[in-house]
Amino acid sequence: MxxxxxxxxxxxxxxxxxxxxxxxxxxxxxxxxxxxxxxxxxxxxxxxxxxxxxxxxxxxxxxxxxxxxxxxxxxxxxxxxxxxxxxxxxxxxxxxxxxxxxxxxxxxxxxxxxxxxxxxxxxxxxxxxxxxxxxxxxxxxxxxxxxxxxxxxxxxxxxxxxxxxxxxxxxxxxxxxxxxxxxxxxxxxxxxxxxxxxxxxxxxxxxxxxxGTAKFGTDFRVPDMLYAVVVSCPVFGGKLVRVDDSNTRKIPGVRQTVSLDSSVAVVGEHKWAAKRGAAALTLGWDNGTSATYSIEKVIEELAAASQRAGVVARKTGDVAKAFDSSKTQISAVYEQPFLAHATMEPTNCTVSVRTNGCDVWVGKQVPGRAVDVAASVTGLPRNNITIHDHLLGGGFGRRLEPDFIEHALRIVKQVAAPVKVTWIREEGMQHDMYRPYYYDAISAALDSQGKPAAWKHRIVGYRPVCASHIQERPRPRRNRGSRRTLVRTTKPARGSRPARGSTHPDRIVERSRPLRSTFVVESFIDELALVAKADQVNSRRNLLRNAPRALHVVNLAAQASGWSTLLAKHRGHGISFMHAFGTFLSMAVEVTVSNEGVVSADRVVCAVDCGLAVNPDTIDAQIQGGVIFGLSAALYGGVPIKNGRVVQSNFNDYRVLRIDDIPHIEVNVVKSLEAPGGIGEPGTAALPAALTNAIFSATGERVRRLPVGNQLRKV
Structure with missing residues (x-):
């Protein structure tokens, strides 16, 4: 309209x-x-x-x-x-x-x-x-x-x-x-x-x-529209060298085949024809130097990079002196895997390119970038480009990237009709813009009372830029500047920094990629509490005693979850805290670990102070969704690479929580008159540490590499 x-x-x-x-x-x-x-x-x-x-x-x-x-x-x-x-x-x-x-x-x-x-x-x-x-x-x-x-x-x-x-x-x-x-x-x-x-x-x-009247990108139809399904090189950085579409052209409804540098699109009168045509293609690829690449190589390179100096994001006090004078020092390495966005709505984009104009129908998180990409690919003035918005069937950051819009435009330029370009689930899963693999080397020095006196945190990230269809070999990268996404989650909560000489540790954070590092920091806080023989909640209370809002959510989560209650054998509880996006949040998780080492999250209790709650129902829903998303990633998430290829292809092997896996989730929203904070991501970011801390409580095993998967030993 x-x-x-x-x-x-x-x-x-x-x-x-x-x-x-x-x-x-x-x-x-x-x-x-x-x-x-x-x-x-x-x-x-x-x-x-x-x-x-x-x-x-x-x-x-x-x-x-x-x-x-x-x-x-x-x-x-x-x-x-x-x-x-x-x-x-x-x-x-x-x-x-x-x-x-x-x-x-x-x-x-x-x-x-x-x-x-x-x-x-x-x-x-x-x-x-x-x-x-x-x-x-x-x-x-x-x-x-x-x-x-x-x-x-x-x-x-x-x-x-x-x-x-x-x-x-x-x-x-x-x-x-x-x-x-x-x-x-x-x-x-x-x-x-x-x-x-x-x-x-x-x-x-x-x-x-x-x-059913709401319009998502995948729902849109325009008269005389054709449908395209994409097949991309399965190896990062590979190139297309040969296309045999003789069998494809025999399938009723197939109109044409469009070849690009590292992908092929089959265009048909309906999606089923295009999908069948894509499956009938015989393709030859030049897999390049990434053909033997594996996740093991990624981890090896990250470990080596962690030994080199990086950008100093934050330095407080004399860290070296504090380490030299401490008799108790603790070090650990934490790892977080590549993750796919796995949006429920498959990646799609509908495009009509004409001599004097271009229309793009798409759900995206950055509308302006769609205009930029369309102008670049078509060569048309920006005023001749119209972007039609649609609801997003899940974003999670995937639709921040305009790569799939560019790809659709390049295909449709070769077709004399409007085309809906769709990446079927397998293509979308194997050619996502993955969350980077992170390797965190973290260490702390304790004072004579067992409290943190110094803290060092070195972070290395590794991202395969296989953004849906514009691929290159994954390679470790060093960030040239300080990014606030990391600093927000590693610095102390606002108001929690005591005067010089107090128990707040001197700290240095070095990194070469940004990271929301709540999993690492809050897991390590638990490790320090264990060495100091302190209760995990009391340890956080001590560290946050000068931050009233932070302390309140920790106390509320502990109280609401019944932290002091003794749990049965094979059951444990863990807690985490985070301050990010203007929001204070604490999460307590109860788990059961079976004799076979299978983890079941039984209960999640969250206390959140996000300032004034504009719509409390929305906050409840976003925390619940964030918990489910975070549990899926922490328990099962991960994108292994073997022979330069992503192993998973669909929800059968990239698992998310099923309905009967979902724990009881309780959200306690603190009443506040402060300006609102963000709530979209905290529920996800706070979950993994609380989960793995609970696993340690139940089993005595410390999980430092996600996902948990089947790495726990049988009891």
Missing amino acids: KTGLSIGAAVSDGFLLGFSVPATAQGRYTAIAGDGDLTPRRGVFEPNAFIQIDTFDAITLLVPEVEMGQGIYTSIPMLIAEELEVSLHVVTIVHAPPNEKLFVDPLLRAQMTGGSTSIRYAWEPMRRAGAAARTILISAAAKIWRADAAECRAVQGHVVNSMTGSRLSYGQLVSVASQFPPPEAIVLKQPNEFKLIGTKAKRLDSPEKID
Whole structure:
């Protein structure tokens, strides 16, 4: 569906673009793409980039972040609607179009959804957008009534005159309100005035997902569209040298074969024809120097790299002196494997390339990059490229990368029709943009009381750049600069750093790739507690005693999980803490380890202080999903490489938790008036350490290499 855009007035936070989109539903998300011409329309009040009200009282809210299951199409509208004084039941939600200048997330410096930043970024700008519109509407009503604006107030989509009882709907105020400039002063509500924020709101995008009308990228159809299935070289960095498609061309419905440097696409009248055609290909590959590469070689190179100096991300105090003076020193190596994103919706992209234009229908986390890639591949001006947004059937970071969009564009340039390009599950699994393999060498020196006095943490990462179809041999890389993704998870919690000479350890962190290192740090904290003969919870209490929010979530998780309760034989409990993305989180896990060494997670208790909870239901859901995602990775995840190839191909050998594997998950959200923190990733990042600490409690075996798999010995 096409929609017209128009330029609206600037709000004080600097956003300029306004939208004129017909409201097609009430209280619903609707998959209207942010494309079309920039023709102003009458009868629409557009005070800023995020709000449009027409004369029929239809209210449309534009969301600058992408919905991929995290609930952002409900939480961000809650921020706007709160200050606008309207109910969620009367608004329609639409996507923001690609526009790096207007919709940049300042925390990520791009128009991007990721890094648990959406609500942190939106917290004030979206509320200011709603408050600005409310202020103008009140002023418009006061002008009509020739009353003092102080006598008027906004109530449920109306402005009411407190002195006379007169009432005008927002739609009735559109004409007059459109004449007002942006307000010079905006007053935001205080938390005790909130009506929506902090309540458990139902997801606005749920009805369409339930009845099947919601449009994901894989659902999109266009007239005369063809379908393509891709086959890529199975070896990293390999090249295509020979194609025999004689059998493929015999299959009914196959239209053509498209060859690229390291892949082949079969184009058909429907996906089944394309898939059958791809399976019938006879291909010759030049596997190159990676043909004998293996995961063992990766680990060998990482171990060697860990002996070399890297970039110093953080240094506090005289570490060398502290180690020299300590009689007790502990060292360990932790390893985390390559991980596939394994999104439920297979990677896909629909493209139409014409002489004078290009349309791309895709679900992605970085809309602006799609425009950049399309312009680069087609050579068309950016203004001739239209990106149509769709819901994401799982992102997890995979759809941050535009490689699959580029690949689809290169294929479709050779086809005289629109084409939906799909990577079947096996191709998507074996040509993912994998989470890097990490090798952490960590050591600590204890003082005479058994407390950490010094700390060294050296991290090496290794990434195979086989990003779906643009492959090169995996090689270890040294980072040239400091990346905050690591520092946020290795530095102490805010407020926890004691004065010099106290028990907080001197520390140095060296690294050559960024890493969310909660698994390593929180596992090692447990190891230090064991050497000091201290309870794991008490050890953390001591380290976090000057960080009230951090200490509170640790105490809450311990209490809610019944930490002091003795568990039966073969059962154990573990705990972890993390402070990242502006959120404090502690997680306690109970496990049972069978006589055969099989681990079962029985219960997970999480305490989270993410500041003011905009929608508590969303927080519960994201923590639960994060726990399941993290458990899958910690227990079963990992992408081995053998002869330069990824071993797994589908969910049968890249296992995720089945429904009967899921533990009881309890989420305790701390009530807070602090600004919101991020919640998308903490639930996943905190899980592995709590799990492996629990395994040690049950078995006495320390897991330092993930996944747990079958490495535990039989009892």
